[in-house]
Each structure stands twice: as C-alpha cells, then as structure tokens.
Amino acid sequence: MPGGESDAQWCLCFAARDAAGTAAKIRSAGGEVVMEPMKVGHFGTMCLARDPGGVLFGLWQADAHEGFEATGEPGAYCWAEIFAREPGKSDAFFPEVFGYRVKRLEDDAIDFRLFGLGEGTVLGRMAMTDDFPPELPPWIDVYFTVADCDEAVSRATERGGVLRFGPMDSPFGRFAALCDPQGASFSVIDITTTQGEMPKVADIS
Numbered sequence: 001m002p003g004g005e006s007d008a009q010w011c012l013c014f015a016a017r018d019a020a021g022t023a024a025k026i027r028s029a030g031g032e033v034v035m036e037p038m039k040v041g042h043f044g045t046m047c048l049a050r051d052p053g054g055v056l057f058g059l060w061q062a063d064a065h066e067g068f069e070a071t072g073e074p075g076a077y078c079w080a081e082i083f084a085r086e087p088g089k090s091d092a093f094f095p096e097v098f099g100y101r102v103k104r105l106e107d108d109a110i111d112f113r114l115f116g117l118g119e120g121t122v123l124g125r126m127a128m129t130d131d132f133p134p135e136l137p138p139w140i141d142v143y144f145t146v147a148d149c150d151e152a153v154s155r156a157t158e159r160g161g162v163l164r165f166g167p168m169d170s171p172f173g174r175f176a177a178l179c180d181p182q183g184a185s186f187s188v189i190d191i192t193t194t195q196g197e198m199p200k201v202a203d204i205s
Contacts, residue, residue: 008182010142011048012080013058014098015067019045022059022097029096030089037061051093053086055138072145078189079143079172081124083132087111090125090138095205102204114201141177142186149174149190156180156188169195 016022019037026033026049034056035048043065048058060067070076084090091113094100100115100123111127128138146152149167153176157163164185166176175189 007137008180008184009056009139010184010186011056011058012140012142013046013060013067016047016059016061019047019059019061023047023049025097029093031093031097051090053084053089053093053138055082055084055090055140057140072191074145074147076145077142078145078191079124081126081141081143083126083128083139083141085128085132085138087113087125087127094123094125103201104204106200106202113204139185143175143189144186146188146190147192149176149188149193152176152188152190153178169193171196171198 023033023037030052032050033047034050035046037045037047037059040046042063044063045061046058048056050056068077072078082090082094091102094115095102098115098117100117103114103116103121105112105114113125114121115123115125128136153163153167156178160181162179164177164179167174168176171194173189173191174193174195175187177185177187179185
C-alpha cells in the first residue's frame with residue numbers, strides 16, 4: 001500500500017460473501033483490518049487484514065471477477081501455507097473467522113496444521129522455527145504449479161530470483177522456495193513428480 005514500509009509479498013485473498021461482515025469477524029477475533037472493504041470497479045470488493053500474529057491476507061467479495069480461473073495447472077495457483085511465528089494465534093483466528101475444520105500432521109519433526117472446508121483442504125499452517133532468520137516476518141507462502149520444478153528454478157534464478165530452499169521431492173510433488181527480484185517469497189511445485197507415502201493426519205476440530 002502507498003506509504004507502506006513492508007517488503008514486497010504476494011497477498012492471498014480469501015473469498016467472502018460479505019467483506020464488511022467478515023471484516024467485523026476479523027476484529028472480534030483479535031485481527032487487524034489494514035484496509036477497509038473497498039470496491040474495485042465492477043470486479044468486486046477487496047479488504048486487507050492481519051491475523052493476531054501479523055500474517056497479512058486479503059478478502060475478496062466477488063462481483064464480475066470471481067477469483068482464480070485455473071488451479072493446479074502449470075502457471076496457475078496450486079496451494080498456500082501460513083508461516084507463523086505465533087502458530088497458536090493463527091490456529092485460533094482462521095477457524096473462527098472462516099469456519100475451518102482443523103487437522104494436524106502426525107509428524108513429530110514439524111508443527112503443521114491443515115485448514116479445510118467440507119471435505120476439502122484449502123490451507124496449510126507451518127510453525128516458524130529458529131531456523132528462520134529473526135528479521136523474517138510471518139507470511140502466507142503461495143505455491144504455483146510448474147511442469148518441471150528444476151527448470152522453473154533455473155528460469156527464475158536466471159531472471160534475478162533467489163533460490164531459498166530445494167528443489168526437494170515430497171509425497172505432494174517436487175517443490176522449491178524462491179524470492180523474486182523484489183524480495184517477494186513464493187514456491188513452485190510439480191505435482192506430477194511425487195515421492196514417498198502421504199503423511200497421516202489427525203482431526204483436531
């Protein structure tokens with residue numbers, strides 16, 4: 001936003017039937033509304049907010065533009081994860097505001113939650129450990145689908161991007177974490193190249 005001092009970052013917008021009503025829920029759940037709901041022409045209404053732990057996100061009340069027109073194909077959005085320094089705050093906030101059910105990854109090595117609606121899983125939450133630089137704020141990492149993870153990393157770094165992690169194989173796909181030339185973090189994943197068994201999850205709520 002104009003006058004902002006934060007580093008560049010992607011902003012994931014969550015669908016809202018009533019942006020003003022959801023903004024009220026955000027406040028009552030301890031979050032902060034950074035930008036009040038604002039009409040964006042005939043496309044819809046946008047709002048910016050932070051959870052109690054400082055994670056920035058948006059709301060989108062659709063009008064002519066409903067949101068993603070493609071997902072899970074090369075070049076399109078695939079997945080997103082909250083990287084939280086105070087995971088307990090995010091774990092309480094997002095289900096209260098959006099009605100998510102919560103599951104826990106059964107892995108003692110990481111603190112990871114899955115937020116879902118109905119039978120679908122829509123968002124992950126990773127607890128930031130001491131391995132993360134202390135100056136790095138919490139954020140939502142957006143994953144983009146690619147046909148070949150290694151090729152995507154090569155193309156990104158040739159164009160001024162910085163490789164932060166990976167490429168690495170997983171049961172979900174081969175992925176890597178990057179920053180663009182402005183410092184905005186994002187990840188790429190080839191969902192057709194998988195390795196290992198899917199992890200077990202346990203219901204929390």
